[in-house]
Amino acid sequence: MGINMNMKMKKKYFQRRHLVELFMKTIMRIALVIVTGALGLILWTIISRGLPALSWEMVSQVPQGGYYMGKDGGILNAIIGSAYLAAGGTLLAIVISLPIALYLKAYLGDSAWGDYVRLSLDILWGIPSVVYGAFGFSLMIIFGMRASLLAGIIVLALIELPIMTRAMDEVIRRMPVDLELAAFALGSTKFEVALHVVTRQMLPGIVTAILLAFGRGIGDAASVLFTAGYTDRIPTSLMRPTASLPLAVFFQLGSPYPEVQQRGYAAALILTIIVLVVSLGSRWLSSRLNRYSVK
Amino acid sequence: MDSHIQVKNLNVYYGKQHALKDINIEIPKNQITVIMGPSGCGKTTLLKTFNRFLELLDGAQITGEVLVDGKNIYDADVDVTEVRKAVGLLAQRPSPLPMSIYDNIAYGMHIHKMKKDRKEYKAAVRYYLEVAGLWEEVQKRLHEPATSLSIGQQQRLCLARGLAVEPEIILGDEPTSALDPISSQNIESRLLDLKKQYTTVIVTHTLRQAKRLADYVIYMYLGEVIEAGPAKEVFTNPKHERTRQYLEGLF
Numbered sequence: 430m431g432i433n434m435n436m437k438m439k440k441k442y443f444q445r446r447h448l449v450e451l452f453m454k455t456i457m458r459i460a461l462v463i464v465t466g467a468l469g470l471i472l473w474t475i476i477s478r479g480l481p482a483l484s485w486e487m488v489s490q491v492p493q494g495g496y497y498m499g500k501d502g503g504i505l506n507a508i509i510g511s512a513y514l515a516a517g518g519t520l521l522a523i524v525i526s527l528p529i530a531l532y533l534k535a536y537l538g539d540s541a542w543g544d545y546v547r548l549s550l551d552i553l554w555g556i557p558s559v560v561y562g563a564f565g566f567s568l569m570i571i572f573g574m575r576a577s578l579l580a581g582i583i584v585l586a587l588i589e590l591p592i593m594t595r596a597m598d599e600v601i602r603r604m605p606v607d608l609e610l611a612a613f614a615l616g617s618t619k620f621e622v623a624l625h626v627v628t629r630q631m632l633p634g635i636v637t638a639i640l641l642a643f644g645r646g647i648g649d650a651a652s653v654l655f656t657a658g659y660t661d662r663i664p665t666s667l668m669r670p671t672a673s674l675p676l677a678v679f680f681q682l683g684s685p686y687p688e689v690q691q692r693g694y695a696a697a698l699i700l701t702i703i704v705l706v707v708s709l710g711s712r713w714l715s716s717r718l719n720r721y722s723v724k
Numbered sequence: 725m726d727s728h729i730q731v732k733n734l735n736v737y738y739g740k741q742h743a744l745k746d747i748n749i750e751i752p753k754n755q756i757t758v759i760m761g762p763s764g765c766g767k768t769t770l771l772k773t774f775n776r777f778l779e780l781l782d783g784a785q786i787t788g789e790v791l792v793d794g795k796n797i798y799d800a801d802v803d804v805t806e807v808r809k810a811v812g813l814l815a816q817r818p819s820p821l822p823m824s825i826y827d828n829i830a831y832g833m834h835i836h837k838m839k840k841d842r843k844e845y846k847a848a849v850r851y852y853l854e855v856a857g858l859w860e861e862v863q864k865r866l867h868e869p870a871t872s873l874s875i876g877q878q879q880r881l882c883l884a885r886g887l888a889v890e891p892e893i894i895l896g897d898e899p900t901s902a903l904d905p906i907s908s909q910n911i912e913s914r915l916l917d918l919k920k921q922y923t924t925v926i927v928t929h930t931l932r933q934a935k936r937l938a939d940y941v942i943y944m945y946l947g948e949v950i951e952a953g954p955a956k957e958v959f960t961n962p963k964h965e966r967t968r969q970y971l972e973g974l975f
Binding site: 605607608610611612613614615616617618621625626629630720721722723724 | 775777780805806807808809812813815817819820821822823824831832835836869870871882885886889
């Protein structure tokens, strides 16, 4: 298309490109509206139905007799239980995920073995959590364990592991090569580069990966149903069963009593608030840690 | 000539591409050697054989020997981290580590456990920042991110960081090409100050820089060393037609 192109052709050419842009932009906007709209609707549902039932009593007391038929009490057992489960599961998952992600980066790279490990993790990622629950349950039978906080933590760690590792891996792969070379030039080993330089540079992304996995862990009901059980008491040791928020939501929503159903929505609201607070907190933390990263 | 690095029958292949062909050169001790030549001639590749950086690239094959103080650094019993500690590298663009200014200098000394206590590290950090001519500018902001420095300051930081692990050889891969003229001049004068203590090898594509810095010159073309010799001889009276053409700016 040169200067010699006549005006009519030029107009047509530009029109078509602009139409394509308009079309694509519309599609993107529709997708955006669907996503934010869905979130908005879910929030609206749990807030409008849950907020009236939310009270100080609900977050400060364990269920009293007849709680599930609408009598006094709260779901402190499930709040504490979920906090223990998700925090424990996430910590355990970090201890396993970070070394895998660093090993992938430092030693396997894009080799066939690296691809094999990534494929395995992707498959694990896609397995429904109820299968993890059943897997954990059968392991518990073999070892003669009963439903407990510890079993719940282990199974949640297994569920969080693939998502956390792959998210870390994708982040760490974007590590600037120049930075690694700078550390190698000083005589660092691959391990030192991974631990001191890659981890530091990629800390904000690593925090995001942990958060993603935490979100999946704290919201999961099916796996803890099999492994952690459910109880009205706050767990006092790792070997005791524990309640959890997703199951509290599930049980209460399944109740025929409208006031108990409302409390189910309130429990969902509490879960959402916990996730929101943890997200905002870690975003703040990661922006602080971001200080030394090389942009 | 008292040579520090000897290269014998060195060949490098990237896959099928023959990047360096039968290189045989000697690099004099405690002088500045400048490797020059048109782009793609293999100067950076040759430089990267001196600190075993080529093996970090996929598919680079190396045959032949690179002797530092008479010892082949490609021998099986050589620890690659010791080679890289002894051979510092100043890259084309400065890459500060994701740490504070202080930690950038202290990092290398830490991993090699070169000092006994905090006091010694502090003194060493100050010393090397002074050597690189950066202390005055950063002494009040040692714990700020290294990325807060200007690019010229970053390159001097990288110089200090490299010197802090006590190398014998400094490599420079076009170390001033990303810098402004004043910062470039600053780096050049540091390198001239340091040449009595370190064997320095610089790759450059600017002839004027080569003339300012070089004691010894290696001219390369298409993966071969065409001419190597003391700067005075090569610049005033090149033995080869190609070197003469290059010096006259014919290509």
